[in-house]
Amino acid sequence: MTLMTDALEPTRFDSDDDDAMRGGVYTRAVSVAVRLGAIGLGALTWLPGGSVNWARWIVVSLLAYMLLTYVVARRVESKRQATDRLATAMVTSAFLVVLLPLVSVVWTVVERGSNRFDSTFYTETMRGVFGEIEGGGYHAVVGTLVVTALTALMSVPFGLFTAIYLVEYSSKSSRFSRAVQALVDVMTGIPSIVAGLFAYAFFVFLDGIPVLTALSTGVGHRSGLAGAVALTLLMTPVVIRASEEMLRLVPNELREASYALGVPKWKTIVKVVLPTAIAGILTGVVLAVARVIGETAPLLVTVGLAQDTNWNPFEGRMTTLSVYTYYQYVQPGVPPQVGQDRAWAAALSLVIIVGILFTIARVLSTILKPKGLK
Amino acid sequence: MTITENPPPQAAEADSSFTQPISRLGDRVFGGLSFGAAALILVTLAAVAIFLITEGLPTFTADEGEFDRSFLAYVGPLVFGTTYAAAIALLLATPVAVAVALYISHYAPRRLAKTLGYFVDLLAAIPSVVYGIWGIAVLAPILSDSLYPWLEDNAAFLPFFGPTASTSGRTMMTAGIVLAVMVLPIITAISREVFLQTPRLHEEASLALGATRWEMIRQAVLPFGRSGVISGAMLGLGRALGETMAVAIILAPANGYFWNVITNQNSNTIASNIALSFPESSGLEVNRLIATGLVLFAITFGVNAMARKISSTGFSGAD
Numbered sequence: 001m002t003l004m005t006d007a008l009e010p011t012r013f014d015s016d017d018d019d020a021m022r023g024g025v026y027t028r029a030v031s032v033a034v035r036l037g038a039i040g041l042g043a044l045t046w047l048p049g050g051s052v053n054w055a056r057w058i059v060v061s062l063l064a065y066m067l068l069t070y071v072v073a074r075r076v077e078s079k080r081q082a083t084d085r086l087a088t089a090m091v092t093s094a095f096l097v098v099l100l101p102l103v104s105v106v107w108t109v110v111e112r113g114s115n116r117f118d119s120t121f122y123t124e125t126m127r128g129v130f131g132e133i134e135g136g137g138y139h140a141v142v143g144t145l146v147v148t149a150l151t152a153l154m155s156v157p158f159g160l161f162t163a164i165y166l167v168e169y170s171s172k173s174s175r176f177s178r179a180v181q182a183l184v185d186v187m188t189g190i191p192s193i194v195a196g197l198f199a200y201a202f203f204v205f206l207d208g209i210p211v212l213t214a215l216s217t218g219v220g221h222r223s224g225l226a227g228a229v230a231l232t233l234l235m236t237p238v239v240i241r242a243s244e245e246m247l248r249l250v251p252n253e254l255r256e257a258s259y260a261l262g263v264p265k266w267k268t269i270v271k272v273v274l275p276t277a278i279a280g281i282l283t284g285v286v287l288a289v290a291r292v293i294g295e296t297a298p299l300l301v302t303v304g305l306a307q308d309t310n311w312n313p314f315e316g317r318m319t320t321l322s323v324y325t326y327y328q329y330v331q332p333g334v335p336p337q338v339g340q341d342r343a344w345a346a347a348l349s350l351v352i353i354v355g356i357l358f359t360i361a362r363v364l365s366t367i368l369k370p371k372g373l374k
Numbered sequence: 375m376t377i378t379e380n381p382p383p384q385a386a387e388a389d390s391s392f393t394q395p396i397s398r399l400g401d402r403v404f405g406g407l408s409f410g411a412a413a414l415i416l417v418t419l420a421a422v423a424i425f426l427i428t429e430g431l432p433t434f435t436a437d438e439g440e441f442d443r444s445f446l447a448y449v450g451p452l453v454f455g456t457t458y459a460a461a462i463a464l465l466l467a468t469p470v471a472v473a474v475a476l477y478i479s480h481y482a483p484r485r486l487a488k489t490l491g492y493f494v495d496l497l498a499a500i501p502s503v504v505y506g507i508w509g510i511a512v513l514a515p516i517l518s519d520s521l522y523p524w525l526e527d528n529a530a531f532l533p534f535f536g537p538t539a540s541t542s543g544r545t546m547m548t549a550g551i552v553l554a555v556m557v558l559p560i561i562t563a564i565s566r567e568v569f570l571q572t573p574r575l576h577e578e579a580s581l582a583l584g585a586t587r588w589e590m591i592r593q594a595v596l597p598f599g600r601s602g603v604i605s606g607a608m609l610g611l612g613r614a615l616g617e618t619m620a621v622a623i624i625l626a627p628a629n630g631y632f633w634n635v636i637t638n639q640n641s642n643t644i645a646s647n648i649a650l651s652f653p654e655s656s657g658l659e660v661n662r663l664i665a666t667g668l669v670l671f672a673i674t675f676g677v678n679a680m681a682r683k684i685s686s687t688g689f690s691g692a693d
Contacts, residue, residue, distance in 0.1 A: 055516065084586035091481055094473030101555045102497050105508045112511075161411030169408050180412045183419045189678035190422070190671065191616025193645045197667040201425040233418065266404035277525070287499070294501025297618035297645065301652050322503050326619060329507045340511075347504045354499050 024069075026085070034072055038065035058100070062093040088306040096153050106351070113348025116341040126307040126319075132338055137346050138325035139309040143224065143251025144353075146292050146313050147303065147320055150228035151235055156285055158232070159239025166240075167247040168269055186235040196298030199230035203302075220263045227303035227320070231292045238291060242284020279368035290357040294350050297323040321346045321353075432658060437496060440658055449666050450455065454631050454678065455546075455641030458616035460603035462550030462635065466606045467558045474558070475565035475603075480591060491566060498559035506623035509552035514543025521549070522636045534631045540638045543625035547635040552620050557610035564609065568602030569595055601684055608681030612674045618645035644670040 042061030069089045073082035076175055116134070162180070170177035203226045214365030251271050258268040274281070304317035325346040332339025433445055478490050494608070522539035529535040576594040585593060627642035627650070641651075648663050653665060 007513070055520065079590070080586055084588040087588035087591070088481065091473045091477045094470050095477040095482075098470055098474050098558060100514070104512060105497075105500065105555075108508050108512050111502060119413070149538065158411055158414065161408045162415055165408035165412040169405055176412075180415050183415050185420060185678065185682060186675065187415070189612050189674050190666075191612075191618075191645060191674050193618045193648050194422075194667045194671045197429075197664050198425055200423045201429040201664060202421065204426060204429065233422070236415075237417075259508065264401055266400045269404065281392075289497045294499070294503065295654070296501065296503040297649050300649055304653070322501055322619075325501075325503050325507065326623070329510075330623060343507060346399075347507060350501050351504060354501070355496070357490075358496050358499065 012071030025149075026073055026081070030072060030076065033067060034068045035374050038062070038068055060098075061095065064091060065089055080195055087230065101330070108304050109344065109347050112341070112344035113346075113351075117265055117348055118347035121342070121345050125309055128305075130333065134338065135342060137321065137324055137342060137349070139306065140319045140321045140346060141349070142309050142311060143306075143318035143320040143324075144293065144322070145302070146311065147224050147227045147231065147299070147318065148289060150224065151231040152285070152289055153233040154228060155235040155239055155288075158234045160243050160281070161172035162236075163240050163243035163247055164269060166244055166267075168273065184237050186238050187233065188241070190233060192234055192295055193297040195230045195233040195300065196227075198233065199226045199298065202226075202229065211369055220306035222302060222317045223315060224303055224310070224318045225300045227315065227318070230298035230302050231295060234295065235288050235292045238288040239285055242288065243277070243281045247273060249280070250276045279365050282368065283326045283365040286357050286361040286364065290354050290361075293353060293357070294322050296326055300326070321350050325350065379482045384661060398400060412599075421682065426664060426668050426671070429661060430668050432552035432661040433665040436658055436661075441662065445665065448662065449644070449669055450628060451631055451641045452644045453669065453673070456615055456626075456643040456673070458641065459546060459553060459625075459643055460548050460611055462546065463557055463614040464607060464611050465551035466551060466554035467561055467610060468603075471555075471558045471610075472565055472603055475562045475569055476595070477590065478562070478566050479569035480587070480595065485609070486684070491563075494559045494562050494566075500562060502556060503585075503618060503619045503623070505552055505556050506620035509548060509620060509624045510544070513552060514545075514548050516543075517548055517551070518543035518545075525636055526597055534635050536634050536637075540626070542626065542638065544624055544638060544640075545636050546625065546632070546640045549621050549624045549640075550635070553614045553617055556617065556620060557614050559608040559615055561603075564606030565599060565603045567604075568599040572598045605681040605685035608677055609683065612677045615674050615677065616645055616670065618649045621646040622649045644684045 038061045041064040042057045042059075045060050047058050066086060066089045070082050070086040073085040077085075121136045122135055122141065123136075123138055124134070125139040126135050126137075127139075130134035162184075166177060166180065172178075189340050203223070254272050254276060255268055258272045259265075260347075263271070299320050302322055303320060303323065305323055306317040306319045310318045325343050328339045328343035328346065332343070378634040419464070423658070429594060433441075474494075478487050478494070482490060518539070518541055522543070522545070525535040526537055526539040530537060572595045576598065577590055580593045581587075582591040621643050622645075625640050625646060626638045630639075630641065632639050632641050643664050648667060651664055
């Protein structure tokens with residue numbers, strides 16, 4: 001390739017700097033022509049077959065775009081400018097290529113999920129559903145809400161107090177604080193299925209203690225509580241990291257001013273430090289909830305699957321939207337379409353919930369941001 | 375910071391009657407709660423280790439005849455499948471993720487960049503089960519119609535693309551691509567953060583010397599962001615290793631070691647094997663699955679430790 005393009009470039013005696021000076025030649029018109037040419041070249045690929053093959057069209061167009069950009073820039077500008085334009089073309093193409101699967105995911109979920117995105121889906125359960133009966137995911141919505149609420153109830157105070165300890169009470173270099181920091185890192189890396197296995201093992205152990213039978217569960221150690229314990233293991237480190245970062249951003253002058261007024265330390269934390277950091281902390285918590293609400297694997301192991309609504313997380317199996325999606329898709333029943341439609345509707349509900357949580361996080365972080373903090 | 379650790383000593387000594395009664399009880403309770411939460415982290419992690427080990431241990435103490443094969447023979451193909459799938463994902467995702475991060479940090483118009491960053495974060499939060507059913511319903515048919523037959527015809531001399539190509543698309547390659555799509559937002563988010571932190575003066579110095587934008591990126595941005603990219607990739611690897619549902623839905627598993635990525639015979643991954651087998655298992659089977667979970671934990675722990683080491687040694691006074 002270099003041979004060919006070198007031949008196209010007549011004056012190789014120019015220094016690179018002089019070449020760079022000629023940058024104006026690659027006008028907007030040239031760049032538009034290059035892009036249109038690339039798309040046109042791509043379009044040629046579906047001429048022989050007669051039908052549009054989108055994937056091939058896009059791939060060929062992008063490759064042609066990179067190649068044409070380089071060759072044309074090499075022709076009218078310098079080698080350095082051509083490399084620069086090639087890099088720009090490649091980075092932009094990579095971005096466009098990434099958009100394809102991601103847009104496809106969202107589009108597929110919305111398109112197929114809307115088949116059953118109706119009121120029966122949110123009012124009926126899977127009790128006694130077979131064949132072409134529509135059924136619904138009300139019990140899965142309930143399960144998701146109960147398990148997630150329980151998880152948040154456990155991991156938010158746990159995580160927040162740990163962060164407060166790390167920032168406000170311990171000195172950064174103390175051995176205990178460093179150990180906690182390291183273990184939080186370890187916790188962040190626990191695979192979700194392993195968290196599920198731990199919760200399972202933990203509740204098997206609890207079942208073995210006679211006094212604690214009240215906590216233990218009926219069928220095969222499955223319960224909403226066990227699922228919440230597994231999710232707490234996953235959510236707590238996220239809450240700790242988010243709150244810790246936000247607490248460290250609170251300027252020390254605020255604390256000192258509060259101490260100078262004779263306010264005790266705990267009241268300084270509650271009345272001064274936390275309100276200053278609350279926007280970031282709440283945002284972090286909401287995002288952490290968004291992360292765990294779609295978890296499937298640990299719940300598959302700990303919560304199981306139920307056909308009916310179960311509001312009680314301390315006894316019996318429950319169904320969550322994520323596990324429901326999985327089972328409705330892989331075991332859809334006899335006309336598979338009915339079950340798979342339910343799976344897509346549940347998937348759509350999950351994506352919508354995550355989207356709503358993200359929007360809430362964004363709104364919170366702008367509303368609650370304290371004035372005057374950089 | 376020093377002041378927060380030592381509450382003003384003079385004030386306390388000079389006029390202790392003012393400060394003492396207000397602060398003591400509340401402080402003790404609040405401080406105790408905080409310390410307790412931090413200590414609970416240690417307890418929790420210890421509990422995770424203890425419970426997994428005690429529940430996994432019966433696998434090794436059981437009689438030989440209890441299992442159809444030894445634990446090593448059981449977990450070996452799973453470890454292979456886990457690392458293979460994650461390696462494919464990382465190989466595909468890292469270069470693209472770096473490019474996307476560069477696009478967001480240095481190429482896209484500034485206002486667009488913020489929205490794009492938000493979009494990428496949102497994609498990282500889409501549940502894995504959704505990616506899984508998308509992979510099997512949309513991606514697998516496309517690949518088994520176009521890419522796999524082509525690879526079988528034209529690239530069969532490589533051990534990865536031998537016959538016979540899957541017609542259902544439930545292959546290691548499909549799983550790897552879906553995993554790549556899933557870890558891409560993570561690597562992108564971290565790389566973007568470090569790229570944005572490149573000291574402004576480095577960039578401007580490079581541009582002032584006449585560098586083109588790409589040369590500036592190679593001279594200033596990439597060297598500064600290298601450790602960040604690596605630790606981002608490692609975090610992505612950790613996620614890919616532990617990813618369960620997408621693989622469980624997509625892969626057609628078989629027992630053994632398979633290099634070929636386009637057939638219906640694939641080594642399963644540890645996490646996916648647990649998810650598929652656990653609901654129907656009982657007795658020692660459960661113990662064996664928990665033992666494989668421990669192996670997975672050990673692998674991801676190693677990877678994450680490495681990522682931390684790289685990221686902590688990486689930034690060296692560059693600001």
